[in-house]
Amino acid sequence: MGIVVLRTIVMYIFVVLTLRLMGKRQIGELEASELVVTIIISEIAAMPITNTGVPLSTSVIAILILMILEVVLSDLAYRSMGVRTLLYGRPSMFFQKGKLHQQEMKRQRFNVADLMEELRNNGAVSLSQVDYVMMETNGKVSVILNAESSPVTPPDLQQKPEPVRMSYVIVDNGTLVRTNLKRLGLNEEWLYKQLNKERLKHWREVFYLSFEQDSGKVVLIPKEKGGKKR
Known part of the structure:
Protein backbone atom coordinates (compact mmCIF):
# COMPACT_ATOMS: atom_id res chain seq x y z
CA MET A 1 0.00 0.00 0.00
CA GLY A 2 2.84 2.36 0.88
CA ILE A 3 4.37 1.94 -2.59
CA VAL A 4 1.06 2.79 -4.29
CA VAL A 5 0.66 5.94 -2.15
CA LEU A 6 4.23 7.03 -2.88
CA ARG A 7 3.85 6.41 -6.63
CA THR A 8 0.56 8.30 -6.68
CA ILE A 9 2.10 11.33 -4.97
CA VAL A 10 5.15 11.30 -7.27
CA MET A 11 3.07 11.00 -10.45
CA TYR A 12 0.59 13.65 -9.30
CA ILE A 13 3.33 16.22 -8.65
CA PHE A 14 5.17 15.31 -11.85
CA VAL A 15 2.06 15.53 -14.09
CA VAL A 16 0.99 18.87 -12.56
CA LEU A 17 4.46 20.32 -13.16
CA THR A 18 4.48 18.91 -16.69
CA LEU A 19 1.14 20.54 -17.56
CA ARG A 20 2.32 23.84 -16.10
CA LEU A 21 5.47 23.69 -18.23
CA MET A 22 3.36 23.00 -21.30
CA GLY A 23 1.56 26.32 -20.77
CA LYS A 24 -1.61 27.74 -19.22
CA ARG A 25 -3.62 26.97 -22.36
CA GLN A 26 -3.26 23.33 -21.35
CA ILE A 27 -5.45 24.03 -18.30
CA GLY A 28 -7.91 26.35 -20.03
CA GLU A 29 -9.23 26.04 -23.57
CA LEU A 30 -7.59 23.02 -25.22
CA GLU A 31 -6.87 22.68 -28.91
CA ALA A 32 -7.30 19.22 -30.45
CA SER A 33 -3.57 18.38 -30.30
CA GLU A 34 -3.34 19.58 -26.69
CA LEU A 35 -6.35 17.50 -25.70
CA VAL A 36 -4.79 14.38 -27.27
CA VAL A 37 -1.52 14.93 -25.39
CA THR A 38 -3.37 15.51 -22.11
CA ILE A 39 -5.37 12.29 -22.49
CA ILE A 40 -2.26 10.26 -23.33
CA ILE A 41 -0.37 11.73 -20.36
CA SER A 42 -3.22 10.84 -18.00
CA GLU A 43 -3.22 7.24 -19.29
CA ILE A 44 0.56 6.89 -18.95
CA ALA A 45 0.53 8.42 -15.47
CA ALA A 46 -2.13 5.94 -14.31
CA MET A 47 -0.15 2.87 -15.40
CA PRO A 48 2.55 2.79 -12.66
CA ILE A 49 -0.09 3.66 -10.03
CA THR A 50 -2.47 0.81 -10.83
CA ASN A 51 0.26 -1.65 -11.80
CA THR A 52 3.30 -1.68 -9.53
CA GLY A 53 5.08 -3.91 -12.04
CA VAL A 54 5.44 -0.98 -14.42
CA PRO A 55 8.69 0.93 -13.71
CA LEU A 56 8.05 4.51 -12.60
CA SER A 57 10.95 5.73 -14.74
CA THR A 58 9.34 4.38 -17.93
CA SER A 59 6.22 6.49 -17.44
CA VAL A 60 8.27 9.55 -16.47
CA ILE A 61 10.38 9.29 -19.64
CA ALA A 62 7.29 8.83 -21.85
CA ILE A 63 5.60 11.87 -20.31
CA LEU A 64 8.77 13.95 -20.72
CA ILE A 65 8.92 13.02 -24.41
CA LEU A 66 5.29 14.09 -24.88
CA MET A 67 5.92 17.33 -23.02
CA ILE A 68 8.97 18.18 -25.14
CA LEU A 69 7.07 17.31 -28.32
CA GLU A 70 4.13 19.54 -27.35
CA VAL A 71 6.39 22.46 -26.35
CA VAL A 72 8.36 22.22 -29.61
CA LEU A 73 5.21 22.03 -31.74
CA SER A 74 3.63 24.92 -29.83
CA ASP A 75 6.73 27.02 -30.43
CA LEU A 76 6.67 26.18 -34.14
CA ALA A 77 2.97 27.07 -34.26
CA TYR A 78 3.75 30.39 -32.57
CA ARG A 79 6.36 31.21 -35.21
CA SER A 80 4.72 29.71 -38.31
CA MET A 81 1.21 30.30 -39.63
CA GLY A 82 1.44 27.11 -41.69
CA VAL A 83 2.27 24.90 -38.70
CA ARG A 84 -0.45 26.60 -36.65
CA THR A 85 -3.04 25.91 -39.32
CA LEU A 86 -1.88 22.29 -39.64
CA LEU A 87 -2.14 21.67 -35.89
CA TYR A 88 -5.11 23.81 -34.93
CA GLY A 89 -6.98 24.49 -38.18
CA ARG A 90 -8.74 27.76 -39.05
CA PRO A 91 -11.81 29.48 -37.59
CA SER A 92 -15.02 28.58 -39.44
CA MET A 93 -17.46 31.36 -40.34
CA PHE A 94 -21.05 30.10 -40.13
CA PHE A 95 -22.94 33.39 -40.43
CA GLN A 96 -21.76 36.77 -41.67
CA LYS A 97 -23.83 39.93 -42.11
CA GLY A 98 -27.06 38.18 -43.11
CA LYS A 99 -25.43 35.33 -45.07
CA LEU A 100 -25.53 31.75 -43.77
CA HIS A 101 -22.55 29.66 -44.92
CA GLN A 102 -24.29 26.30 -45.27
CA GLN A 103 -21.34 24.41 -46.77
CA GLU A 104 -19.08 25.45 -43.88
CA MET A 105 -21.73 24.30 -41.39
CA LYS A 106 -21.96 20.98 -43.22
CA ARG A 107 -18.17 20.59 -43.20
CA GLN A 108 -18.09 21.10 -39.44
CA ARG A 109 -21.25 18.99 -38.92
CA PHE A 110 -22.88 21.97 -37.24
CA ASN A 111 -26.65 21.94 -37.75
CA VAL A 112 -29.33 24.61 -37.40
CA ALA A 113 -30.32 23.34 -33.93
CA ASP A 114 -26.70 23.81 -32.79
CA LEU A 115 -26.68 27.29 -34.29
CA MET A 116 -29.88 28.35 -32.51
CA GLU A 117 -28.59 26.92 -29.22
CA GLU A 118 -25.46 29.07 -29.48
CA LEU A 119 -27.59 32.14 -30.25
CA ARG A 120 -29.71 31.57 -27.15
CA ASN A 121 -26.60 31.02 -25.01
CA ASN A 122 -25.42 34.46 -26.11
CA GLY A 123 -28.67 36.31 -25.49
CA ALA A 124 -30.12 36.20 -29.02
CA VAL A 125 -33.17 34.38 -30.35
CA SER A 126 -32.84 35.14 -34.06
CA LEU A 127 -30.14 35.52 -36.71
CA SER A 128 -31.48 39.04 -37.29
CA GLN A 129 -29.90 39.97 -33.95
CA VAL A 130 -26.36 38.96 -34.84
CA ASP A 131 -23.69 40.00 -37.32
CA TYR A 132 -21.26 37.09 -37.02
CA VAL A 133 -21.28 33.48 -35.82
CA MET A 134 -18.00 31.57 -36.06
CA MET A 135 -16.37 28.46 -34.62
CA GLU A 136 -12.94 29.11 -33.17
CA THR A 137 -10.07 26.64 -33.54
CA ASN A 138 -10.68 25.29 -30.02
CA GLY A 139 -14.27 24.38 -30.92
CA LYS A 140 -15.96 27.25 -29.09
CA VAL A 141 -18.57 29.21 -31.03
CA SER A 142 -18.38 33.02 -30.92
CA VAL A 143 -21.56 35.01 -31.50
CA ILE A 144 -21.18 38.73 -32.26
CA LEU A 145 -24.41 40.62 -31.64
CA ASN A 146 -25.30 43.54 -33.89
CA ALA A 147 -25.44 47.08 -32.53
CA GLU A 148 -29.19 47.04 -31.92
CA SER A 149 -29.02 43.81 -29.86
CA SER A 150 -25.84 44.53 -27.90
CA PRO A 151 -26.23 45.08 -24.13
CA VAL A 152 -26.77 48.71 -23.16
CA THR A 153 -23.82 50.42 -21.48
CA PRO A 154 -23.72 53.81 -19.71
CA PRO A 155 -22.33 55.62 -22.80
CA ASP A 156 -25.20 54.19 -24.84
CA LEU A 157 -27.66 56.13 -22.70
CA GLN A 158 -26.14 59.34 -23.98
CA GLN A 159 -25.62 58.46 -27.61
CA LYS A 160 -26.51 55.94 -30.29
CA PRO A 161 -24.47 52.72 -30.10
CA GLU A 162 -21.66 52.39 -32.60
CA PRO A 163 -22.18 49.65 -35.21
CA VAL A 164 -20.28 46.40 -34.73
CA ARG A 165 -17.12 46.35 -36.83
CA MET A 166 -15.12 43.28 -37.77
Missing part, protein backbone atom coordinates in the same frame (compact mmCIF):
# COMPACT_ATOMS: atom_id res chain seq x y z
CA SER A 167 -11.35 43.51 -37.46
CA TYR A 168 -9.11 41.27 -39.58
CA VAL A 169 -5.51 40.34 -38.79
CA ILE A 170 -3.20 41.26 -41.68
CA VAL A 171 0.16 40.44 -40.06
CA ASP A 172 0.52 37.85 -37.31
CA ASN A 173 3.96 37.74 -35.67
CA GLY A 174 5.81 38.62 -38.86
CA THR A 175 3.64 36.44 -41.11
CA LEU A 176 1.46 38.05 -43.76
CA VAL A 177 -2.10 36.65 -43.75
CA ARG A 178 -2.68 36.93 -47.48
CA THR A 179 -6.19 35.48 -47.33
CA ASN A 180 -7.37 38.39 -45.18
CA LEU A 181 -5.50 40.91 -47.33
CA LYS A 182 -7.28 39.57 -50.41
CA ARG A 183 -10.66 39.38 -48.62
CA LEU A 184 -10.43 43.09 -47.78
CA GLY A 185 -9.45 44.06 -51.31
CA LEU A 186 -6.07 45.36 -50.15
CA ASN A 187 -2.62 44.77 -51.63
CA GLU A 188 1.04 44.86 -50.66
CA GLU A 189 1.34 48.47 -51.84
CA TRP A 190 -1.21 49.47 -49.19
CA LEU A 191 0.64 47.35 -46.64
CA TYR A 192 3.99 49.02 -47.33
CA LYS A 193 2.37 52.43 -46.87
CA GLN A 194 1.30 51.36 -43.39
CA LEU A 195 4.83 50.09 -42.68
CA ASN A 196 6.39 53.35 -43.85
CA LYS A 197 4.29 55.28 -41.36
CA GLU A 198 6.05 53.34 -38.59
CA ARG A 199 9.43 53.46 -40.36
CA LEU A 200 9.41 49.72 -40.93
CA LYS A 201 10.84 48.07 -44.04
CA HIS A 202 9.10 44.69 -44.04
CA TRP A 203 6.11 42.99 -42.42
CA ARG A 204 8.50 40.56 -40.77
CA GLU A 205 9.22 43.46 -38.38
CA VAL A 206 5.54 43.61 -37.37
CA PHE A 207 4.12 41.62 -34.45
CA TYR A 208 0.47 42.54 -35.05
CA LEU A 209 -1.37 44.48 -37.73
CA SER A 210 -5.15 44.55 -38.11
CA PHE A 211 -7.63 46.37 -40.34
CA GLU A 212 -11.17 47.32 -39.33
CA GLN A 213 -13.27 46.72 -42.42
CA ASP A 214 -16.03 49.32 -41.93
CA SER A 215 -14.04 52.19 -40.41
CA GLY A 216 -10.66 51.58 -42.06
CA LYS A 217 -8.91 51.76 -38.69
CA VAL A 218 -5.43 50.22 -38.65
CA VAL A 219 -3.68 48.89 -35.54
CA LEU A 220 0.04 48.19 -35.98
CA ILE A 221 2.35 46.89 -33.25
CA PRO A 222 6.04 46.39 -34.21
CA LYS A 223 8.06 43.49 -32.88
CA GLU A 224 10.11 44.20 -29.80
CA LYS A 225 13.88 44.11 -30.04
CA GLY A 226 15.99 43.72 -26.94
CA GLY A 227 12.91 44.14 -24.76
CA LYS A 228 12.05 47.52 -26.32
CA LYS A 229 9.77 48.51 -29.16
CA ARG A 230 11.28 49.85 -32.32
Whole structure:
Protein backbone atom coordinates (compact mmCIF):
# COMPACT_ATOMS: atom_id res chain seq x y z
CA MET A 1 0.00 0.00 0.00
CA GLY A 2 2.84 2.36 0.88
CA ILE A 3 4.37 1.94 -2.59
CA VAL A 4 1.06 2.79 -4.29
CA VAL A 5 0.66 5.94 -2.15
CA LEU A 6 4.23 7.03 -2.88
CA ARG A 7 3.85 6.41 -6.63
CA THR A 8 0.56 8.30 -6.68
CA ILE A 9 2.10 11.33 -4.97
CA VAL A 10 5.15 11.30 -7.27
CA MET A 11 3.07 11.00 -10.45
CA TYR A 12 0.59 13.65 -9.30
CA ILE A 13 3.33 16.22 -8.65
CA PHE A 14 5.17 15.31 -11.85
CA VAL A 15 2.06 15.53 -14.09
CA VAL A 16 0.99 18.87 -12.56
CA LEU A 17 4.46 20.32 -13.16
CA THR A 18 4.48 18.91 -16.69
CA LEU A 19 1.14 20.54 -17.56
CA ARG A 20 2.32 23.84 -16.10
CA LEU A 21 5.47 23.69 -18.23
CA MET A 22 3.36 23.00 -21.30
CA GLY A 23 1.56 26.32 -20.77
CA LYS A 24 -1.61 27.74 -19.22
CA ARG A 25 -3.62 26.97 -22.36
CA GLN A 26 -3.26 23.33 -21.35
CA ILE A 27 -5.45 24.03 -18.30
CA GLY A 28 -7.91 26.35 -20.03
CA GLU A 29 -9.23 26.04 -23.57
CA LEU A 30 -7.59 23.02 -25.22
CA GLU A 31 -6.87 22.68 -28.91
CA ALA A 32 -7.30 19.22 -30.45
CA SER A 33 -3.57 18.38 -30.30
CA GLU A 34 -3.34 19.58 -26.69
CA LEU A 35 -6.35 17.50 -25.70
CA VAL A 36 -4.79 14.38 -27.27
CA VAL A 37 -1.52 14.93 -25.39
CA THR A 38 -3.37 15.51 -22.11
CA ILE A 39 -5.37 12.29 -22.49
CA ILE A 40 -2.26 10.26 -23.33
CA ILE A 41 -0.37 11.73 -20.36
CA SER A 42 -3.22 10.84 -18.00
CA GLU A 43 -3.22 7.24 -19.29
CA ILE A 44 0.56 6.89 -18.95
CA ALA A 45 0.53 8.42 -15.47
CA ALA A 46 -2.13 5.94 -14.31
CA MET A 47 -0.15 2.87 -15.40
CA PRO A 48 2.55 2.79 -12.66
CA ILE A 49 -0.09 3.66 -10.03
CA THR A 50 -2.47 0.81 -10.83
CA ASN A 51 0.26 -1.65 -11.80
CA THR A 52 3.30 -1.68 -9.53
CA GLY A 53 5.08 -3.91 -12.04
CA VAL A 54 5.44 -0.98 -14.42
CA PRO A 55 8.69 0.93 -13.71
CA LEU A 56 8.05 4.51 -12.60
CA SER A 57 10.95 5.73 -14.74
CA THR A 58 9.34 4.38 -17.93
CA SER A 59 6.22 6.49 -17.44
CA VAL A 60 8.27 9.55 -16.47
CA ILE A 61 10.38 9.29 -19.64
CA ALA A 62 7.29 8.83 -21.85
CA ILE A 63 5.60 11.87 -20.31
CA LEU A 64 8.77 13.95 -20.72
CA ILE A 65 8.92 13.02 -24.41
CA LEU A 66 5.29 14.09 -24.88
CA MET A 67 5.92 17.33 -23.02
CA ILE A 68 8.97 18.18 -25.14
CA LEU A 69 7.07 17.31 -28.32
CA GLU A 70 4.13 19.54 -27.35
CA VAL A 71 6.39 22.46 -26.35
CA VAL A 72 8.36 22.22 -29.61
CA LEU A 73 5.21 22.03 -31.74
CA SER A 74 3.63 24.92 -29.83
CA ASP A 75 6.73 27.02 -30.43
CA LEU A 76 6.67 26.18 -34.14
CA ALA A 77 2.97 27.07 -34.26
CA TYR A 78 3.75 30.39 -32.57
CA ARG A 79 6.36 31.21 -35.21
CA SER A 80 4.72 29.71 -38.31
CA MET A 81 1.21 30.30 -39.63
CA GLY A 82 1.44 27.11 -41.69
CA VAL A 83 2.27 24.90 -38.70
CA ARG A 84 -0.45 26.60 -36.65
CA THR A 85 -3.04 25.91 -39.32
CA LEU A 86 -1.88 22.29 -39.64
CA LEU A 87 -2.14 21.67 -35.89
CA TYR A 88 -5.11 23.81 -34.93
CA GLY A 89 -6.98 24.49 -38.18
CA ARG A 90 -8.74 27.76 -39.05
CA PRO A 91 -11.81 29.48 -37.59
CA SER A 92 -15.02 28.58 -39.44
CA MET A 93 -17.46 31.36 -40.34
CA PHE A 94 -21.05 30.10 -40.13
CA PHE A 95 -22.94 33.39 -40.43
CA GLN A 96 -21.76 36.77 -41.67
CA LYS A 97 -23.83 39.93 -42.11
CA GLY A 98 -27.06 38.18 -43.11
CA LYS A 99 -25.43 35.33 -45.07
CA LEU A 100 -25.53 31.75 -43.77
CA HIS A 101 -22.55 29.66 -44.92
CA GLN A 102 -24.29 26.30 -45.27
CA GLN A 103 -21.34 24.41 -46.77
CA GLU A 104 -19.08 25.45 -43.88
CA MET A 105 -21.73 24.30 -41.39
CA LYS A 106 -21.96 20.98 -43.22
CA ARG A 107 -18.17 20.59 -43.20
CA GLN A 108 -18.09 21.10 -39.44
CA ARG A 109 -21.25 18.99 -38.92
CA PHE A 110 -22.88 21.97 -37.24
CA ASN A 111 -26.65 21.94 -37.75
CA VAL A 112 -29.33 24.61 -37.40
CA ALA A 113 -30.32 23.34 -33.93
CA ASP A 114 -26.70 23.81 -32.79
CA LEU A 115 -26.68 27.29 -34.29
CA MET A 116 -29.88 28.35 -32.51
CA GLU A 117 -28.59 26.92 -29.22
CA GLU A 118 -25.46 29.07 -29.48
CA LEU A 119 -27.59 32.14 -30.25
CA ARG A 120 -29.71 31.57 -27.15
CA ASN A 121 -26.60 31.02 -25.01
CA ASN A 122 -25.42 34.46 -26.11
CA GLY A 123 -28.67 36.31 -25.49
CA ALA A 124 -30.12 36.20 -29.02
CA VAL A 125 -33.17 34.38 -30.35
CA SER A 126 -32.84 35.14 -34.06
CA LEU A 127 -30.14 35.52 -36.71
CA SER A 128 -31.48 39.04 -37.29
CA GLN A 129 -29.90 39.97 -33.95
CA VAL A 130 -26.36 38.96 -34.84
CA ASP A 131 -23.69 40.00 -37.32
CA TYR A 132 -21.26 37.09 -37.02
CA VAL A 133 -21.28 33.48 -35.82
CA MET A 134 -18.00 31.57 -36.06
CA MET A 135 -16.37 28.46 -34.62
CA GLU A 136 -12.94 29.11 -33.17
CA THR A 137 -10.07 26.64 -33.54
CA ASN A 138 -10.68 25.29 -30.02
CA GLY A 139 -14.27 24.38 -30.92
CA LYS A 140 -15.96 27.25 -29.09
CA VAL A 141 -18.57 29.21 -31.03
CA SER A 142 -18.38 33.02 -30.92
CA VAL A 143 -21.56 35.01 -31.50
CA ILE A 144 -21.18 38.73 -32.26
CA LEU A 145 -24.41 40.62 -31.64
CA ASN A 146 -25.30 43.54 -33.89
CA ALA A 147 -25.44 47.08 -32.53
CA GLU A 148 -29.19 47.04 -31.92
CA SER A 149 -29.02 43.81 -29.86
CA SER A 150 -25.84 44.53 -27.90
CA PRO A 151 -26.23 45.08 -24.13
CA VAL A 152 -26.77 48.71 -23.16
CA THR A 153 -23.82 50.42 -21.48
CA PRO A 154 -23.72 53.81 -19.71
CA PRO A 155 -22.33 55.62 -22.80
CA ASP A 156 -25.20 54.19 -24.84
CA LEU A 157 -27.66 56.13 -22.70
CA GLN A 158 -26.14 59.34 -23.98
CA GLN A 159 -25.62 58.46 -27.61
CA LYS A 160 -26.51 55.94 -30.29
CA PRO A 161 -24.47 52.72 -30.10
CA GLU A 162 -21.66 52.39 -32.60
CA PRO A 163 -22.18 49.65 -35.21
CA VAL A 164 -20.28 46.40 -34.73
CA ARG A 165 -17.12 46.35 -36.83
CA MET A 166 -15.12 43.28 -37.77
CA SER A 167 -11.35 43.51 -37.46
CA TYR A 168 -9.11 41.27 -39.58
CA VAL A 169 -5.51 40.34 -38.79
CA ILE A 170 -3.20 41.26 -41.68
CA VAL A 171 0.16 40.44 -40.06
CA ASP A 172 0.52 37.85 -37.31
CA ASN A 173 3.96 37.74 -35.67
CA GLY A 174 5.81 38.62 -38.86
CA THR A 175 3.64 36.44 -41.11
CA LEU A 176 1.46 38.05 -43.76
CA VAL A 177 -2.10 36.65 -43.75
CA ARG A 178 -2.68 36.93 -47.48
CA THR A 179 -6.19 35.48 -47.33
CA ASN A 180 -7.37 38.39 -45.18
CA LEU A 181 -5.50 40.91 -47.33
CA LYS A 182 -7.28 39.57 -50.41
CA ARG A 183 -10.66 39.38 -48.62
CA LEU A 184 -10.43 43.09 -47.78
CA GLY A 185 -9.45 44.06 -51.31
CA LEU A 186 -6.07 45.36 -50.15
CA ASN A 187 -2.62 44.77 -51.63
CA GLU A 188 1.04 44.86 -50.66
CA GLU A 189 1.34 48.47 -51.84
CA TRP A 190 -1.21 49.47 -49.19
CA LEU A 191 0.64 47.35 -46.64
CA TYR A 192 3.99 49.02 -47.33
CA LYS A 193 2.37 52.43 -46.87
CA GLN A 194 1.30 51.36 -43.39
CA LEU A 195 4.83 50.09 -42.68
CA ASN A 196 6.39 53.35 -43.85
CA LYS A 197 4.29 55.28 -41.36
CA GLU A 198 6.05 53.34 -38.59
CA ARG A 199 9.43 53.46 -40.36
CA LEU A 200 9.41 49.72 -40.93
CA LYS A 201 10.84 48.07 -44.04
CA HIS A 202 9.10 44.69 -44.04
CA TRP A 203 6.11 42.99 -42.42
CA ARG A 204 8.50 40.56 -40.77
CA GLU A 205 9.22 43.46 -38.38
CA VAL A 206 5.54 43.61 -37.37
CA PHE A 207 4.12 41.62 -34.45
CA TYR A 208 0.47 42.54 -35.05
CA LEU A 209 -1.37 44.48 -37.73
CA SER A 210 -5.15 44.55 -38.11
CA PHE A 211 -7.63 46.37 -40.34
CA GLU A 212 -11.17 47.32 -39.33
CA GLN A 213 -13.27 46.72 -42.42
CA ASP A 214 -16.03 49.32 -41.93
CA SER A 215 -14.04 52.19 -40.41
CA GLY A 216 -10.66 51.58 -42.06
CA LYS A 217 -8.91 51.76 -38.69
CA VAL A 218 -5.43 50.22 -38.65
CA VAL A 219 -3.68 48.89 -35.54
CA LEU A 220 0.04 48.19 -35.98
CA ILE A 221 2.35 46.89 -33.25
CA PRO A 222 6.04 46.39 -34.21
CA LYS A 223 8.06 43.49 -32.88
CA GLU A 224 10.11 44.20 -29.80
CA LYS A 225 13.88 44.11 -30.04
CA GLY A 226 15.99 43.72 -26.94
CA GLY A 227 12.91 44.14 -24.76
CA LYS A 228 12.05 47.52 -26.32
CA LYS A 229 9.77 48.51 -29.16
CA ARG A 230 11.28 49.85 -32.32
